[in-house]
Each structure stands twice: as C-alpha cells, then as structure tokens.
C-alpha cells in the first residue's frame with residue numbers, strides 16, 4: 001500500500017484508502033494510518049472527504065486502546081451505483097449494482113440479432129434510460145455504465161465483431177464512441193471475458209493476492225486474466241483470445257483466417273455442426289441448423305448431456321476435451337492455480353466442462369506436483385459479463401490507483 005501511494009495523486013490516495021476500507025469490513029483511522037503508511041493527519045483529511053461524499057459511514061466504536069475508543073469506519077455500498085450491459089446476439093442483459101457489486105435490478109431484452117449497429121445502439125440507449133427509472137436510483141449516484149462486448153477492439157473506438165452471424169457486420173462500427181455520444185454517463189467498454197474476470201474479482205470477492213483466469217464461453221471462447229488485483233489488458237485490450245489458440249495444425253478452417261483453432265473445434269457452432277451430421281440426433285433434438293439458432297441448438301444438446309444422454313455427453317465431452325487441452329497450455333504458460341468457467345455457454349453442462357478440464361490438469365499440468373489448478377464454475381451465473389461490466393465501472397471509477405495503465 002505504501003508503495004502504491006508513493007507519488008500518488010490525491011484521487012489515487014482517496015481511492016486506495018476507500019479500497020482499504022472496503023476490503024477491511026470495519027476499520028479505525030489508526031489502522032488505516034498503520035496499513036497505508038500515511039500520517040494520522042493525512043488519513044483524517046482523506047476520511048473527512050470520504051464521509052462528506054457519503055462513500056463511507058461511521059459505525060460505532062472499536063475496542064478501547066489506551067483509554068479512548070476509536071470510531072469504526074465502514075464502506076457504504078449504497079452511496080453509488082453502476083450499470084453493466086452485456087451485448088450479445090441472442091440477448092442483451094442489463095444489471096444495476098451497488099458499490100459492493102450486489103445486484104439491485106436485472107433485466108434482459110432481445111439481443112442484437114440481425115440489427116444494424118446504429119439501430120441496436122439506439123434501442124440499448126432507450127432501454128438503459130428505462131432501467132434507471134425502474135431501478136429507482138438517483139441518476140447522480142450512477143458512477144458509470146460498463147458495456148461487455150464480444151470481439152475485437154480497434155484504435156478508433158471499440159468495435160464489435162458479431163461472431164455467430166454475419167462475421168464482420170459490426171467490425172468497422174465505433175460502438176464506444178457512439179455510446180459515449182448517446183449516454184450521459186461515463187462509459188467503459190471491455191471485452192466480455194475480461195468483464196467476466198473482473199466480475200469474479202469484485203462480486204465473487206476473490207482476494208487480490210489470488211491470480212486467476214476466467215474462461216468465458218458464449219459464441220466463442222475468451223480468457224480474462226486478473227493478476228495482483230487488476231485485469232491484464234495486453235497492449236490493445238485484445239488479450240485472452242484463447243478461442244484462436246491452435247490445437248490442430250491440420251484442423252478445420254477458422255473464420256479468423258487460421259486453421260484448427262479451439263473455436264473451430266469446440267465452440268457451440270462446432271458442436272451443433274457435429275450433432276447435425278447425426279440424422280437421428282438432429283431429428284430428436286429438432287435442430288434448426290440456422291446460424292442464428294446455434295446457441296439455442298447448443299443449449300438443447302448441453303441440457304441433454306447434463307441429463308445423461310450418451311450421444312450428447314459424447315459431443316460435450318469432445319468440446320470439453322479441446323477446451324481442457326487449451327487450458328493445459330495456458331496453465332503451463334502462466335502457472336495458474338485457479339480457473340473459473342463463466343458465461344452462457346456453461347449454463348447447461350458446465351459440470352461436464354469442469355470435470356474434464358480438472359481431470360486433464362490434474363493428470364498433465366507441468367506444476368501438478370507443486371500445486372493443484374482448481375477449475376470451477378462461476379457463481380455469477382449466465383449474467384457474469386453484465387455483472388462484470390458493472391464491476392469494471394466500479395473498479396475503474398473507484399480504484400484508479402489500480403488503473404494507472406488504463
């Protein structure tokens with residue numbers, strides 16, 4: 001902490017002390033001075049400001065030390081709010097959270113489907129305004145809106161790549177800039193897998209000493225990394241494209257231009273395509289086989305696999321095995337001890353993916369003799385990306401001492 005605060009701006013100091021109070025539960029001014037390395041006078045000044053802003057509250061007295069009982073300070077989660085939006089092809093999910101990441105309101109609407117980008121953004125903006133009214137939050141308490149998107153980010157504003165319908169339909173569209181013009185609140189746009197990772201960190205309350213990765217599955221796969229309590233963004237926020245890790249040099253053509261990528265072998269579209277080659281299964285499941293029905297077709301297969309249907313178990317295990325191989329390489333590369341599987345792709349048969357990946361890592365991880373690598377399902381459910389987008393707003397707005405690179 002003292003190292004973080006050396007040379008910090010006033011805003012960074014305030015946010016670091018706020019973060020210390022948040023992660024401590026209750027704490028006294030003396031504790032804060034001890035733990036931050038700041039003087040008592042500086043702490044008093046910062047605390048006074050945080051109390052005036054309503055970000056913390058005084059909550060009784062601690063044990064007497066040397067006579068006088070010190071006032072306990074506590075984080076006030078209801079003082080500010082954040083909104084997270086996960087934009088996806090089949091559905092758009094909105095969450096309103098307080099500062100602790102607790103969900104106050106959650107709604108879903110139809111996804112972007114085949115909408116032109118400008119039409120979709122207009123609808124999202126209108127739905128956002130309705131949500132603020134429905135959640136009954138004071139607009140002045142809203143610190144910002146986070147938007148989780150699939151796809152690539154470009155230099156001229158974030159661009160969305162719609163991976164499970166017309167491939168490049170949104171690619172030249174500057175989503176972030178358009179939203180910034182349309183929405184009267186600070187906007188943070190990030191890829192959905194990074195959002196899911198930061199959601200685990202905030203809402204899942206993972207301690208900042210734990211480095212971990214989140215694999216997010218929707219149309220494809222993405223990997224979000226949290227190290228030292230911050231997200232790793234790479235050089236252009238395009239980090240974690242695990243979906244385009246090559247697993248078979250002679251494998252099928254991938255839309256990215258490569259061959260044998262994880263996505264082309266194991267994503268929902270690949271599983272549905274394999275199921276479609278089995279006429280009996282395709283009839284049994286009523287597979288529609290159209291691009292826009294890929295996710296609902298995949299959900300049917302995954303649901304039957306979870307219920308024990310042998311052919312569907314086989315298909316999901318095949319997808320899970322490819323993912324497990326990719327996770328093995330990632331684990332060996334990064335020496336991870338925790339991997340969380342998140343997103344709508346794991347909703348129905350997540351347990352099978354966890355089982356297959358855990359077996360593979362226990363059996364073959366390079367560091368298996370030193371420590372295990374735990375694989376678990378996200379507790380945040382299918383709205384992990386929306387919740388993560390809201391968490392990212394809190395993370396960016398309230399803890400700028402952690403965001404010096406962003």
Ligand SMILES: [Zn+2]
Nearest residue numbers: 244254256261
């Ligand atoms: Zn690829």
